[in-house]
Amino acid sequence: MNSLIRATARCLRPGSAVYLTRQADTRMCLTPGQRFLCSATGIKKDLAEIVKKDKVVVFMKGDPSQPMCGFSNAVVQILRMHGVDDYASYNVLEDQRLRQGVKDFSNWPTIPQVYFNGEFVGGCDILLQMHQNGDLVEELEKLGIRSALVDTENKSK
Amino acid sequence: MDPDVSRPIERAIRTKLTDTLRPDHLEVHNESHMHAVPPGSESHFRVLVVSSQFEGLPLIQRHRLVNETLKDELKSYVHALAIQAKTPQQWATNPTLAKSPPCMGGSRGDNTVEEKQKAGRE
Numbered sequence: 239m240n241s242l243i244r245a246t247a248r249c250l251r252p253g254s255a256v257y258l259t260r261q262a263d264t265r266m267c268l269t270p271g272q273r274f275l276c277s278a279t280g281i282k283k284d285l286a287e288i289v290k291k292d293k294v295v296v297f298m299k300g301d302p303s304q305p306m307c308g309f310s311n312a313v314v315q316i317l318r319m320h321g322v323d324d325y326a327s328y329n330v331l332e333d334q335r336l337r338q339g340v341k342d343f344s345n346w347p348t349i350p351q352v353y354f355n356g357e358f359v360g361g362c363d364i365l366l367q368m369h370q371n372g373d374l375v376e377e378l379e380k381l382g383i384r385s386a387l388v389d390t391e392n393k394s395k
Numbered sequence: 396m397d398p399d400v401s402r403p404i405e406r407a408i409r410t411k412l413t414d415t416l417r418p419d420h421l422e423v424h425n426e427s428h429m430h431a432v433p434p435g436s437e438s439h440f441r442v443l444v445v446s447s448q449f450e451g452l453p454l455i456q457r458h459r460l461v462n463e464t465l466k467d468e469l470k471s472y473v474h475a476l477a478i479q480a481k482t483p484q485q486w487a488t489n490p491t492l493a494k495s496p497p498c499m500g501g502s503r504g505d506n507t508v509e510e511k512q513k514a515g516r517e
Contacts, residue, residue: 299501308496309475331501347462347469348476363478364454366493 281339290356293381294325298350309362310350321386404437415464420445430498441477445486
């Protein structure tokens with residue numbers, strides 16, 4: 239477990255380079271000309287669908303290739319450490335209605351926000367603690383995702 | 396240590412968490428200086444709350460308790476809130492404050508942060 243924490247610390251250091259074997263699949267909420275429905279109901283309906291469409295969904299500032307916030311970056315790095323590259327990410331900085339909408343939808347005041355199988359998991363703090371205490375490996379397992387750290391730990395034994 | 400009266404948000408956070416969660420240990424850190432916001436801001440905080448009220452609660456419920464306690468501040472002045480919510484036993488086992496990741500400048504030019512700053516000044 240200590241090696242996981244040290245690896246996390248290395249990962250979160252500014253300028254640390256973590257090479258991705260496969261780019262995370264970034265689904266942009268907005269393509270040019272595309273907008274969410276204007277009403278709050280519209281956003282809520284869209285979000286209810288969005289969080290269920292993919293196993294792992296992240297609402298963040300920026301995108302996985304260029305996070306615009308240290309906390310959002312931490313989520314990206316943690317998922318990356320576990321080999322989770324194929325997830326949907328949504329950049330709340332691109333749409334203030336999305337930014338407020340997701341806070342209302344989750345009843346959670348801050349960004350980033352992480353969903354597993356349509357269920358709200360939490361923000362950066364919770365994901366980090368799940369990573370440190372081993373719960374994240376278990377939760378990914380439930381999603382049918384084998385964490386890369388399981389293989390790493392096995393190899394080191 | 397009495398909080399500086401010139402830091403009203405920090406004081407409000409401390410008071411509300413104390414009154415609601417009756418913590419054994421409480422730390423409230425203003426981390427605004429670590430972010431791209433004007434000096435003297437009260438926009439980014441880290442709180443460490445050690446309370447027996449967290450016994451038996453999963454992390455998300457603990458965080459929701461803290462969020463609910465500080466909902467007025469989160470709606471108005473506070474842009475980011477990092478939370479550590481531990482039971483007394485967990486704190487005794489590992490009495491460490493987590494560190495926030497380095498800022499990546501997202502608050503620079505962020506209208507919502509600027510609006511909150513303005514609301515704070517008014």
